[in-house]
Amino acid sequence: MYEQLKERVCRANLELVGHKLVIFTWGNVSGIDRQAKVVAIKPSGVDYNELTADKIVILGLEGNIIDGDFRPSSDTPTHLELYRSFTEIGAICHTHSQYAAMWAQAEREIPCFGTTHADYFYGPIPVTEVMTKDEIQNNYELNTGKVIARRFKGIDPLQMPAVLVANHGSFTWGKDSTQAVSSAIVLEQVAKMAYGTVRLNPQQNAISQSLLDKHYLRKHGKNAYYGQT
Amino acid sequence: MYEQLKERVCRANLELVGHKLVIFTWGNVSGIDRQAKVVAIKPSGVDYNELTADKIVILGLEGNIIDGDFRPSSDTPTHLELYRSFTEIGAICHTHSQYAAMWAQAEREIPCFGTTHADYFYGPIPVTEVMTKDEIQNNYELNTGKVIARRFKGIDPLQMPAVLVANHGSFTWGKDSTQAVSSAIVLEQVAKMAYGTVRLNPQQNAISQSLLDKHYLRKHGKNAYYGQT
Amino acid sequence: MYEQLKERVCRANLELVGHKLVIFTWGNVSGIDRQAKVVAIKPSGVDYNELTADKIVILGLEGNIIDGDFRPSSDTPTHLELYRSFTEIGAICHTHSQYAAMWAQAEREIPCFGTTHADYFYGPIPVTEVMTKDEIQNNYELNTGKVIARRFKGIDPLQMPAVLVANHGSFTWGKDSTQAVSSAIVLEQVAKMAYGTVRLNPQQNAISQSLLDKHYLRKHGKNAYYGQT
Amino acid sequence: MYEQLKERVCRANLELVGHKLVIFTWGNVSGIDRQAKVVAIKPSGVDYNELTADKIVILGLEGNIIDGDFRPSSDTPTHLELYRSFTEIGAICHTHSQYAAMWAQAEREIPCFGTTHADYFYGPIPVTEVMTKDEIQNNYELNTGKVIARRFKGIDPLQMPAVLVANHGSFTWGKDSTQAVSSAIVLEQVAKMAYGTVRLNPQQNAISQSLLDKHYLRKHGKNAYYGQT
Numbered sequence: 001m002y003e004q005l006k007e008r009v010c011r012a013n014l015e016l017v018g019h020k021l022v023i024f025t026w027g028n029v030s031g032i033d034r035q036a037k038v039v040a041i042k043p044s045g046v047d048y049n050e051l052t053a054d055k056i057v058i059l060g061l062e063g064n065i066i067d068g069d070f071r072p073s074s075d076t077p078t079h080l081e082l083y084r085s086f087t088e089i090g091a092i093c094h095t096h097s098q099y100a101a102m103w104a105q106a107e108r109e110i111p112c113f114g115t116t117h118a119d120y121f122y123g124p125i126p127v128t129e130v131m132t133k134d135e136i137q138n139n140y141e142l143n144t145g146k147v148i149a150r151r152f153k154g155i156d157p158l159q160m161p162a163v164l165v166a167n168h169g170s171f172t173w174g175k176d177s178t179q180a181v182s183s184a185i186v187l188e189q190v191a192k193m194a195y196g197t198v199r200l201n202p203q204q205n206a207i208s209q210s211l212l213d214k215h216y217l218r219k220h221g222k223n224a225y226y227g228q229t
Numbered sequence: 230m231y232e233q234l235k236e237r238v239c240r241a242n243l244e245l246v247g248h249k250l251v252i253f254t255w256g257n258v259s260g261i262d263r264q265a266k267v268v269a270i271k272p273s274g275v276d277y278n279e280l281t282a283d284k285i286v287i288l289g290l291e292g293n294i295i296d297g298d299f300r301p302s303s304d305t306p307t308h309l310e311l312y313r314s315f316t317e318i319g320a321i322c323h324t325h326s327q328y329a330a331m332w333a334q335a336e337r338e339i340p341c342f343g344t345t346h347a348d349y350f351y352g353p354i355p356v357t358e359v360m361t362k363d364e365i366q367n368n369y370e371l372n373t374g375k376v377i378a379r380r381f382k383g384i385d386p387l388q389m390p391a392v393l394v395a396n397h398g399s400f401t402w403g404k405d406s407t408q409a410v411s412s413a414i415v416l417e418q419v420a421k422m423a424y425g426t427v428r429l430n431p432q433q434n435a436i437s438q439s440l441l442d443k444h445y446l447r448k449h450g451k452n453a454y455y456g457q458t
Numbered sequence: 459m460y461e462q463l464k465e466r467v468c469r470a471n472l473e474l475v476g477h478k479l480v481i482f483t484w485g486n487v488s489g490i491d492r493q494a495k496v497v498a499i500k501p502s503g504v505d506y507n508e509l510t511a512d513k514i515v516i517l518g519l520e521g522n523i524i525d526g527d528f529r530p531s532s533d534t535p536t537h538l539e540l541y542r543s544f545t546e547i548g549a550i551c552h553t554h555s556q557y558a559a560m561w562a563q564a565e566r567e568i569p570c571f572g573t574t575h576a577d578y579f580y581g582p583i584p585v586t587e588v589m590t591k592d593e594i595q596n597n598y599e600l601n602t603g604k605v606i607a608r609r610f611k612g613i614d615p616l617q618m619p620a621v622l623v624a625n626h627g628s629f630t631w632g633k634d635s636t637q638a639v640s641s642a643i644v645l646e647q648v649a650k651m652a653y654g655t656v657r658l659n660p661q662q663n664a665i666s667q668s669l670l671d672k673h674y675l676r677k678h679g680k681n682a683y684y685g686q687t
Numbered sequence: 688m689y690e691q692l693k694e695r696v697c698r699a700n701l702e703l704v705g706h707k708l709v710i711f712t713w714g715n716v717s718g719i720d721r722q723a724k725v726v727a728i729k730p731s732g733v734d735y736n737e738l739t740a741d742k743i744v745i746l747g748l749e750g751n752i753i754d755g756d757f758r759p760s761s762d763t764p765t766h767l768e769l770y771r772s773f774t775e776i777g778a779i780c781h782t783h784s785q786y787a788a789m790w791a792q793a794e795r796e797i798p799c800f801g802t803t804h805a806d807y808f809y810g811p812i813p814v815t816e817v818m819t820k821d822e823i824q825n826n827y828e829l830n831t832g833k834v835i836a837r838r839f840k841g842i843d844p845l846q847m848p849a850v851l852v853a854n855h856g857s858f859t860w861g862k863d864s865t866q867a868v869s870s871a872i873v874l875e876q877v878a879k880m881a882y883g884t885v886r887l888n889p890q891q892n893a894i895s896q897s898l899l900d901k902h903y904l905r906k907h908g909k910n911a912y913y914g915q916t
Contacts, residue, residue, distance in 0.1 A: 023647070024640070025685075026574070045685030074676065074684045096574045098647070102654030105571040106662055114334040115397045116255070116325045136668040140676075167665045168573045182253070189252070189327070195654060196331030196424060204335055207396045210365040218303065218369075226303045227254075227274030343792040344855045345713070345783045411711070418710070418785070425789030425882060433793055436854045439823040447761065447827075455761045456712075456732030481876065482869070483914075484803070503914030532905065532913050554803045556876070560883030563800040564891055594897040598905075625894045626802045653883060 002040060002067060005033050006056040009040040009091075012177035016095060017048045019185050027095040028073040031177050032083050034090070037061055041079060043070030074141060081145025082173065086157040091177035093184045096169035099191035103127070104164040110190060111206040113197045117190045118207065118215035122159040125187065126151050130166045144168075159220070162187045231269060231296060234262055235285040238269040238320075241406035245324060246277045248414050256324040257302040260406050261312050263319070266290055270308060272299030303370060310374025311402065315386040320406035322413045325398035328420035332356070333393040339419060340435040342426045346419045347436065347444035351388040354416065355380050359395045373397075388449070391416045460498060460525060463491050464514040467498040467549075470635035474553060475506045477643050485553040486531040489635050490541050492548070495519055499537060501528030532599060539603025540631065544615040549635035551642045554627040557649035561585070562622035568648060569664040571655045575648045576665065576673035580617040583645065584609050588624045602626075617678070620645045689727060689754060692720050693743040696727040696778075699864035703782060704735045706872050714782040715760040718864050719770050721777070724748055728766060730757030761828060768832025769860065773844040778864035780871045783856035786878035790814070791851035797877060798893040800884045804877045805894065805902035809846040812874065813838050817853045831855075846907070849874045 012029040016022045030041035039059045046055060057068035063080055065072070079092050103110050110125040112118055128147045135143040148163050148171060161183040162172040172183035197204055219226045241258040245251045259270035268288045275284060286297035292309055294301070308321050332339050339354040341347055357376045364372040377392050377400060390412040391401040401412035426433055448455040470487040474480045483506070488499035497517045504513060515526035521538055523530070537550050561568050568583040570576055586605045593601040606621050606629060619641040620630040630641035655662055677684040699716040703709045717728035726746045733742060744755035750767055752759070766779050790797050797812040799805055815834045822830040835850050835858060848870040849859040859870035884891055906913040
């Protein structure tokens with residue numbers, strides 16, 4: 001009964017591998033059906049080569065297993081917290097992609113240095129606070145979601161569909177799994193370009209608000225004029 | 230009636246993907262038929278996997294659509310301005326390729342550090358000025374063309390078939406689409422080599438005028454002696 | 459009679475090539491059968507394209523050839539010393555993979571900068587001391603094993619399945635060849651991420667003990683809750 | 688009559704492409720038959736996709752064309768000068784491979800930072816002097832050979848089968864075309880590893896003479912014990 005959702009979530013997980021954003025089992029994608037109040041997520045530690053739609057786990061919003069023979073991703077509580085906090089998102093992606101992870105490990109947000117970034121992310125990519133000992137030792141995965149949500153006070157998650165979790169990697173999201181995966185792909189590109197930019201010009205500032213507005217808004221929002229629609 | 234032009238422009242767009250200079254819809258190639266006074270350009274936001282010659286848009290030099298069912302690339306006014314300003318070029322390429330974008334985002338021109346560069350570009354790759362708020366807010370894409378043309382005062386665009394647009398990416402061009410694509414490929418290689426060069430030797434200067442002349446002129450101009458013709 | 463062991467060791471050697479951790483003959487994998495008291499190892503200088511299970515050499519623990527028509531890897535004495543010193547490991551991998559080699563050549567241990575690292579290695583990746591003239595000139599390969607073993611005083615090799623040999627490359631290991639190869643793959647990823655991390659934040663410290671414990675122990679040890687078992 | 692030589696030289700040229708050391712027409716390999724006193728070399732500016740053995744040009748040692756319908760590589764005088772100066776080499780490779788070119792452009796020799804380097808090159812990879820205006824303007828390609836030969840005073844070219852030409856790229860060589868190509872492949876790897884090494888440890892010194900001797904001499908010379916012979 002959740003076949004289409006499982007299918008979409010499975011395909012999105014495999015796209016991460018195709019785009020070289022994950023190896024082994026280092027990533028996961030989930031999707032939510034807000035009407036049915038269920039989340040579909042990758043099973044924990046299952047090799048991508050053996051991942052098929054029927055192995056995707058279906059959960060209720062509190063994490064209760066509704067359908068599936070496997071244990072869900074150990075990061076499930078993070079995903080559920082994000083779905084509760086960001087009520088308009090439809091899918092979430094977690095990766096340890098190389099350049100995004102470098103910035104996350106360096107505990108630096110990624111400034112908006114150019115139009116590639118501005119076309120997708122409306123400002124600097126935020127980095128969370130380092131988690132406290134208590135947040136780590138008790139309900140770590142849930143707290144990972146909370147520390148992200150806390151960082152997004154005053155930020156619209158649909159205009160900033162990515163975050164760097166300090167010392168860890170990235171979470172990205174979107175209205176659906178296609179957007180969530182795209183955000184992960186673009187984040188990695190932007191992270192690499194920004195890496196080179198600060199090497200070539202350590203004092204470089206973010207682009208102007210006008211240029212950020214121009215590029216973000218020509219692709220997003222009611223006055224968008226990019227593409228065919 | 231514009232079949233050959235469409236075919237060439239379509240193929241050039243796909244070559245950018247093949248050479249990993251663009252992902253998603255981050256680039257475009259156009260070509261001009263100066264006798265027929267028409268420009269062929271990629272449709273806006275169309276996925277490269279679905280790009281076929283019949284989707285290429287044919288425009289007049291002022292941007293009026295002559296043939297095609299799709300909206301042209303949102304960067305069309307930039308292309309048209311370049312065709313008006315650089316009257317000898319026959320094709321234009323726009324990409325956000327990684328290393329070229331790093332230099333563009335760092336607002337640094339790429340010095341000519343070696344013969345790879347000198348074989349194709351007769352001097353440092355110029356970077357435009359940062360655009361003003363007014364240039365961004367009104368006719369942004371047209372002004373992108375103007376800011377490039379302004380930067381080329383005193384520079385022969387056929388001897389310098391590339392520019393870095395500050396905070397953005399690159400435009401390259403040539404007598405035809407093969408040259409425009411080649412310029413994009415070489416620019417990315419040269420940008421990567423120069424990146425490593427300034428890391429290894431931050432004080433390094435550009436090569437001598439004699440070496441620049443030797444390499445550029447053995448491949449270009451009336452005394453060229455490279456190749457079979 | 460050692461067919462299965464040879465087969466496993468051969469396959470593991472070829473996986474290094476598939477994961478682009480070795481080119482030419484720059485690497486080798488061995489496996490031990492502790493009951494039978496034999497070690498299987500790649501033959502010296504044999505091209506990976508021509509490597510088949512029947513070319514794998516079977517040795518006694520003192521290096522005496524038991525089966526095989528080829529000379530064993532010149533690094534054999536290093537492998538044997540590690541099997542003697544680390545009595546719980548079942549396979550060993552040696553590579554000159556790029557980023558691991560950079561750290562080894564720089565004589566720097568790789569700090570644990572993030573959870574990717576913490577998921578596999580319980581602390582910083584150690585680097586050996588530089589070998590003395592005497593250690594190099596007499597029984598070099600045996601001494602390479604000894605210098606590694608010396609560095610591991612007080613470190614559990616199963617919790618730290620990798621080492622950087624100063625001025626050289628890496629050795630990794632595990633309970634079996636699958637783990638040894640995985641350790642090599644992850645080490646290269648971790649080495650690359652850490653490289654970028656110190657470029658972006660030269661003062662960055664290792665992650666907290668709590669985060670290291672959380673990630674390492676959720677995948678390893680008796681309270682692990684990652685995966686399906 | 689020179690079929691085998693042409694075949695070997697053609698194949699070696701194509702291997703450079705396969706190993707991603709050249710794009711377009713940025714490289715060339717030649718081979719010499721010292722008994723027949725002829726050199727076989729790639730034709731100038733011919734695309735690698737269209738390169739076949741019958742297009743390889745056969746020259747006398749002074750550059751006179753003996754066989755072939757194409758003009759030889761514009762770098763031919765450099766190759767011929769190297770064959771005259773280094774009387775034991777049998778093949779030469781020229782590339783602009785990325786990391787080797789970075790060091791050449793930075794005018795820095797590549798120190799021997801590790802055993803990967805020491806296995807193939809007996810010391811630092813030399814970089815030539817910058818060429819004078821006169822050397823560039825008159826007989827540039829011949830002088831490129833001379834400036835290399837001058838740099839090799841006191842160096843055995845078979846123990847150091849590579850050079851960086853300042854502001855340009857690399858030449859490598861060997862007893863035959865297989866060795867010349869291998870030297871080019873290894874040089875690129877070594878150049879990349881050394882690049883990372885100086886980033887991680889700017890003060891790092893070359894390895895000790897003992898380690899250099901141990902690794903170089905276990906693979907080369909009369910006491911070699913690496914491999915099967």
